[in-house]
Ligand SMILES: Cc1cc2ncn([C@H]3O[C@H](COP(=O)(O)O)[C@@H](O)[C@H]3O)c2cc1C
């Protein structure tokens with residue numbers, strides 16, 4: 635990409651969005667043509683059929699392939715925890731990374747159940763971002779550099795990417811982003827996260843309201859929302875989504891927190907999420923409204939509210955089965971089954 639030497643980092647991101655490849659309508663047509671010949675009534679696999687069309691559209695090939703699915707978990711710490719917004723201390727972020735390495739977390743078990751690779755990225759856990767109620771989370775250079783890190787992190791090596799996060803306090807960060815992008819009242823976007831009590835919920839709502847009020851004059855630009863109210867894992871995931879698009883890699887979004895990264899990109903240009911699917915509906919209350927605004931219907935609804943990419947990774951099981959049906963089922967001619975007249 636040719637960029638002027640004077641270009642600001644955020645301008646690089648905007649330039650990259652303009653270069654996004656379109657999805658392939660030819661590949662979708664080829665998938666539909668094969669689907670019509672498979673031994674089942676047309677449309678009977680419902681959403682599974684759409685999933686295969688989506689994979690083909692993104693990858694630009696028919697049939698599409700999912701041979702190396704990968705979960706990428708981005709971890710960061712947040713200054714806003716000083717406002718008493720999480721029942722857990724920020725040390726838990728690092729402790730959970732150790733748990734991921736040891737294989738003891740939910741995401742380890744889900745990945746091994748469905749043969750999914752797992753990579754975890756530590757985004758300077760010892761240096762929390764600024765408390766968003768007091769000032770910006772990051773400066774522009776740090777935010778753009780973290781987006782670039784997210785792009786590099788997922789480059790190559792996968793044909794289906796699931797994004798996830800670990801960061802104590804990040805449901806407050808996500809709520810602030812939604813409140814900034816979508817308006818309404820702070821309480822519309824705030825949930826209990828890991829389980830704050832009523833007093834904690836009040837502190838959380840007050841922190842989200844205070845953060846958005848403090849930065850109000852600068853929130854018209856979604857990238858300013860990201861740098862002022864976001865966190866490093868959110869910025870890295872936004873970068874990862876963009877990189878996946880340029881590499882034609884389909885992306886599975888996890889829950890309420892991951893979708894905050896998606897929402898920033900969607901506000902810049904809704905087409906940035908054409909290669910993304912919503913893995914599940916989180917039990918964190920506002921997630922349904924977020925998905926409605928993003929125009930995404932979740933694949934699963936299991937009452938989960940964990941993060942770590944757990945809901946997204948479970949959706950890979952459905953995606954793999956959808957593709958196995960498409961690639962492996964016999965046609966009416968092959969099986970000697972009579973098609974409808
Ligand atoms: C042991 C443990 C494991 C987790 N795995 C994901 N999260 C999830 O909870 C955090 C956000 O919730 P809040 O905003 O309420 O702090 C994130 O780290 C998220 O990934 C966890 C949280 C805990 C405590």
Ligand SMILES: O=C(O)c1cccnc1
Pocket residue numbers: 805827828888889890891892916917918938939940941942
């Ligand atoms: O849905 C999520 O992303 C979520 C919900 C609660 C806690 N952490 C993450």
